[in-house]
Amino acid sequence: MTLFTTGLRRVLPAAGALALACGPQAAAAHEFWIQPERFWLSVDAATPMVLQVGTGAERQRSQLPIRRVLRFDAAAPGGEALDLRPALTLGAETADGALGFSRPGAYVVTLRSDAAAQSHLSAARFNAYAEEEGLTPALEARAARGLRAIDASERYSRQTKALIQVGEGGDQGAVVKPVGLTLEIVPEASPYALPRPATLPVRVLYEGRPLAGALVKITDLAHDAAPHEQHRTDGEGRAGFAMPADGAWMMDVVWTRPLTDEGVDFETVFSSLSFGFPAGAR
Template sequence: MSMRSWIATALFALAAWPVCAHDFWLQPSPYWLAPQSAVQLTLQVGHGPYRQRSPIPVRRIARFEDLAPDGAIGDLRPRLHLGAAEADADAPLAVPGTHLLVLETDNGAMTSLPAIRFNDYLRAEGLTPALVERERTHRTDRDGAERYRRHAKALVQVGAPGAGGSDAVTRPLGLALEIVPERNPYALPHHDELPVKVLYLGHPLPGALVKLTRLEHDESPVETHRTDAAGRAVFTVPAHGSWLLNVIWTRPLPASDDADFETSFSSLAFGFP
C-alpha cells in the first residue's frame, strides 16, 4: 500500500471529524494584563464539542514571536512547553501597549479525505478555486490530499488602551496567509466596525471566506464575509468577549507531488476584559 493510500485509509475512520477542526489559534489567558506580567497560552484546534488543545509536535513550530509595542521582537520558542497541564507556552510581556504574538508551523503535515468529504470541506471553507480545479482535472470523485501549514496571531493588551504603541497590529508580517486588521480592535469604540485585509503570498486575496467566531459560544461563526477585490472585509465586533477571525486558502500542486493542494490556515485572536 502506498503512503498516500495509507493516509487516506487511516483518515477515513475520522470522517465524522468536522471541517471546523481545521481551525487553529493561539489562546492567551488573559487577553489584557498589567505591565511586567506574563501571559499563558494554549494552542487550540476545533470548535464546539470538538475543541481541544492542539497535539502539534514542537518540531513543526517554525516561528513563535512577540512583536512588542516598542518594536522589539522576542523569540518565544524557548517558552514552549507543549502539553503541560496549565498551558502550552508562557510569554513575559513587560512593555505597555498591544503585543502581537505570532506562531507559524512548517508545511510538513498532510491529510487526505474521501472525495465527498473533501468536496464538502472545500465548499464549507469557500475554497471555490480548488473545487474548480478538481472539476477541470476530472478529480471530483477522487480522494483529496493536501499538505498544510498554520499561521496564528493573537493580540494581548498590556496596560490600559492607549498606553504604549500598537503599530505592529496593523502591519503585515509576511506570512503566507495573513489577516491584517486595519484598526487595532482594542482602540475601537464600543460595537464598532473592524476592517481587515487578507493577504496571500504578499498580495491582497479576493474571494476568501473570512469567519468571525465568539469563542465563548464557538459552535458556529457569528459573521462571515468574502473579501472584496482589494482583499478587504468588514466585521462588527462588540467590545466584550473573546473573538477569532480565521481564513483558509489553497493552491494546486504539480501532479508529481504526493498531495493535490498546499493549504494555509490563518487566524487572529483577540478579546476584551
C-alpha cells in the same frame, strides 16, 4: 472567574483526546489559534496560554509538536521583534507556554508551523470541506480536471496570530502591520484602540498580496458552535465585521493552491487571529 480562565480550563482534557492536531484527518478541525488565559495584561505580568484546534464539539487542545514550530515570536510596540520560542512548553500538563511583556501597548504574537501534516479525504468529504471553507482554487482545479468524484489529499500548515494588550493604551501600530505569514489576517484598526469604532476592518494577504474571494469568519469563543459572522474578501482583500465589545474572539481563513507531482493534490494554509477583552470591557 473571567471568561478567559474558563476558556483555558475547558481545553485541558486527558491526553487521549488530543489527537486532531497532526494526524491525517486533522483538517476536519479547521480552526487553530492561540488562546491565552487573558488577552489584557499588566506590565510585567504573565498569562498561561494553550493552542486550540476545532470549535464547537470538536474544540480541544492542540497536540502540535515542538519540532513542527518554525516560528513563535511577537511584534512589540515600536516594531521590535521578540523571540518567544523559549516560552513554549508544548505538551505540558496545564499549558503550552506563557506570555508576558514589559512595555505598554499592543503586541502581535505569531506562531507558524511547517507544512508537514497531511489530510487524505474521500471525494465527498473533500468537496464538502472545500465548499464550506470557500476554497475556490481547489474546487476549480478539481472541476477542470474532472476529479470531483476522486479522493483528494493536501499538506497543510497552521499560521496564527494573537493580539495581547499590555497596560493601558500604548502604541497600537503593530496590530495593523503584516508579520510575513503565507496567509494572514491584518486588522486595519486595532480592536484595543479607543474610541473603539463600530466596524473591525481587515485585509487578507496571501504570499504578501491582497487575496480576493477568501471566506473570513469570526467566532465568539464563548458560543463557538458556528461562526458569529462571515464575509468574502473584496477585490482588494478587504472585509468588515461588527466590532466586538467584550469576550474572546477568533477570526479564521483558509486558502490553498494545487500541486503537481508532489505526492499530494494541494498545499493549504489555515490562518487565524485571536483577541479579547477583559471582563466588563463593554
